[in-house]
Amino acid sequence: MKKSVFAVALNHRSQTEHWNEAFHQSPYKTPPKTPVWFIKPRNTHRKMGDVISLPEQQQTFSGGTLAVVMGKVARKIRAADAEQYIAGYALANELSLAEESFYRPAIKAKCRDGFCPMGEMAGLKDVSALDIVTEVNGVVKQSWSTSELHRNAAELIAALSDFATLQAGDVILLGTPQQRIPVNAGDSVTIKAQGLPTLTNSFSDETNVKTQPDGHPTLFALGLNYADHATELDFNAPEEPLVFIKAPNTVTGDNCVSVRPDNLEYMHYEAELVVVIGKTARNVKRAEAFDYVAGYTVCNDYAVRDYLENYYRPNLRVKSRDTLTPLLAKITPREAIPDVQNLQLKTFVNGELTQSGSTRDMVFSVAFLIEYLSEFMTLQPGDMIATGTPKGLADVKPGDEVVVEVEGVGRLTNRIVSEKQFEENLK
Numbered sequence: 302m303k304k305s306v307f308a309v310a311l312n313h314r315s316q317t318e319h320w321n322e323a324f325h326q327s328p329y330k331t332p333p334k335t336p337v338w339f340i341k342p343r344n345t346h347r348k349m350g351d352v353i354s355l356p357e358q359q360q361t362f363s364g365g366t367l368a369v370v371m372g373k374v375a376r377k378i379r380a381a382d383a384e385q386y387i388a389g390y391a392l393a394n395e396l397s398l399a400e401e402s403f404y405r406p407a408i409k410a411k412c413r414d415g416f417c418p419m420g421e422m423a424g425l426k427d428v429s430a431l432d433i434v435t436e437v438n439g440v441v442k443q444s445w446s447t448s449e450l451h452r453n454a455a456e457l458i459a460a461l462s463d464f465a466t467l468q469a470g471d472v473i474l475l476g477t478p479q480q481r482i483p484v485n486a487g488d489s490v491t492i493k494a495q496g497l498p499t500l501t502n503s504f505s506d507e508t509n510v511k512t513q514p515d516g517h518p519t520l521f522a523l524g525l526n527y528a529d530h531a532t533e534l535d536f537n538a539p540e541e542p543l544v545f546i547k548a549p550n551t552v553t554g555d556n557c558v559s560v561r562p563d564n565l566e567y568m569h570y571e572a573e574l575v576v577v578i579g580k581t582a583r584n585v586k587r588a589e590a591f592d593y594v595a596g597y598t599v600c601n602d603y604a605v606r607d608y609l610e611n612y613y614r615p616n617l618r619v620k621s622r623d624t625l626t627p628l629l630a631k632i633t634p635r636e637a638i639p640d641v642q643n644l645q646l647k648t649f650v651n652g653e654l655t656q657s658g659s660t661r662d663m664v665f666s667v668a669f670l671i672e673y674l675s676e677f678m679t680l681q682p683g684d685m686i687a688t689g690t691p692k693g694l695a696d697v698k699p700g701d702e703v704v705v706e707v708e709g710v711g712r713l714t715n716r717i718v719s720e721k722q723f724e725e726n727l728k
């Protein structure tokens with residue numbers, strides 16, 4: 302099933318109580334106003350009974366939680382109507398390394414291979430006060446209740462479907478308490494709840510545990526991977542790649558429309574080179590990185606700056622909105638591009654050149670990014686890496702024609718429409 306697995310951080314009261322003081326200081330400044338979304342990509346997906354390989358020298362923690370499974374397409378629905386869109390519930394283990402910060406995306410902590418096993422789905426009428434129990438080697442280590450969550454399944458479905466259309470089979474993990482349970486090689490961890498199939502997985506320090514290509518390809522994106530763009534956003538260039546993930550709902554095609562939400566101050570374009578993975582990659586060194594590249598394409602990684610919050614920044618509500626990632630379907634084979642680090646990137650708005658840069662100015666190169674990501678997760682054929690945008694952002698308005706172009710790779714055209722225009726066309 303090609304599902305997307307969304308998850309929400311800081312949704313358990315014990316978390317916001319624990320972090321309350323820090324969230325009133327820099328870099329957060331104020332507690333989160335909207336759900337703090339993240340994605341568990343396909344390399345994390347596992348089933349009941351699968352053996353999960355643990356990362357070396359870093360402590361992994363269990364995160365028993367409840368997953369709500371969508372039963373049909375859900376777009377901009379109200380919490381009061383959510384029930385009719387739900388197929389059922391399942392137990393999941395949202396495995397993670399320790400999180401010292403919620404400011405930037407936690408890909409290295411959350412998205413390692415096997416870090417999201419999920420049990421079988423079942424129908425449940427009332428999950429408002431369901432006890433989620435975690436046992437390690439048969440001993441109960443944790444029990445928490447869904448009544449302790451800030452937002453319930455219906456509220457989360459409404460919040461997410463407001464900007465990201467959900468498909469049948471998509472999943473939302475509802476959250477985990479502040480206290481997490483350490484998991485070590487040789488352990489067997491069981492997640493239980495009344496009325497739901499149990500989820501049990503054993504853990505190994507063997508590195509040869511095979512991944513299963515399941516779910517849709519992962520679309521990674523880089524924040525601030527051009528120093529001049531970081532400067533124009535008043536940031537220093539990052540010392541480690543700022544990787545975030547976009548869900549399939551955001552992808553649209555050439556000559557399609559992109560929706561600018563109403564009542565906005567600032568929505569800008571971002572011309573980006575996209576790398577397409579062609580071979581399963583794990584622990585690949587940069588010297589061999591291009592052997593794992595199928596080719597390249599182009600995307601426009603639009604951002605709605607009004608919706609930026611300092612939690613897993615840039616948050617999904619900024620970067621994973623329906624229609625805001627136009628992506629060229631044509632892939633230019635790797636062999637056709639002799640030097641991917643020497644390509645011009647351009648954006649034209651209504652025919653005027655508004656952005657111009659070169660991939661030679663990337664902070665982290667294509668080869669480095671493949672080495673970096675494959676060091677802690679398995680990249681699979683079809684996965685894509687949008688490698689960031691150079692300086693030259695500008696606001697776009699309904700009616701604008703936006704063309705992004707990567708030398709030798711392709712040209713992508715789309716038109717901006719207002720939310721009102723888009724909704725009228727849907728009728």
Ligand SMILES: O=C(O)C[C@H](/C=C/C(=O)C(=O)O)C(=O)O
Nearest residue numbers: 523524525526571614615689690
């Ligand atoms: O200002 C933000 O938080 C958004 C920004 C995103 C940058 C890109 O998408 C890019 O540089 O291409 C960030 O992550 O800082």
Ligand SMILES: [Mg+2]
Nearest residue numbers: 571602689690
């Ligand atoms: Mg970008």
